[in-house]
Amino acid sequence: MTKAPSSPAWPADEEIKPAVLDYLQNLLGVSTMDLYYLIGLGRGAARRTVATSGGRTSVADPALALLVRYYLQFPDIARQLIPPAPHPKEVFEQLNAGCDEDNLRVSKRRFALLLGRNATFPTQAFQPYIQPTALMARLLFAISQDIRVRGPAEALKNLEAFAESEMRIRELSFVSDAGTWRPSAQRKRNRLPARKAASPAKATARASTRIKRAPKAQGTANRRKPRG
Known part of the structure; x- marks a missing residue:
């Protein structure tokens, strides 16, 4: 049975703020990528979920807040999801x-x-x-x-x-x-031959597939003539 830490770092009656994720990462000693894995979100989704101004707003998703509370109270649960890697x-x-x-x-x-x-x-x-x-x-x-x-x-x-x-x-x-x-x-170090240049046929095919950009418009045509 998983034992709770002797002194919880995050009080149970305090809201879960985005700043707690940084503390959780240090507590578990995991990389940022592993932290995203533990909370079940990708990098973009995690940033959107915890996006705040100055870190004062609580985490929007209540399920994420509940999960983080479990990790804070029982760190061994999180460690079971990520087996410790050997040195x-x-x-x-x-x-x-x-x-x-x-x-x-x-x-x-x-x-x-x-x-x-x-x-x-x-x-x-x-x-x-x-x-x-x-x-x-x-x-x-x-x-x-x-x-x-x-x-x-x-x-x-x-x-x-x-x-x-x-x-x-x-x-x-x-x-x-x-x-x-x-x-x-x-x-x-002369261990590998240099890459072969593309054949003329391939070079022509690549050039034909390139999108030609329209020439830049000349701004002088619309300029007003100075009044005499």
């Missing part, structure tokens, strides 16, 4: 736990590239005070769940297979050597 360094260590003498350890550089990031990603991401983004948190959670179900060795095989497929689709053959997934950076 990048934690997943890195979990993958290496499945390496034996016949397998090479997963280097930080390789781990970063398998996550779809540049080789320099661990420099900051491995710091204990750096929290992963919402996107990276979801990916790390998926990998950690795969490790839990199939074990580190099989999870690493899956991750490598997914990364190799993505590289082939993107026609990036030198991600490991270049240390980046950005085609422009790889071209600068």
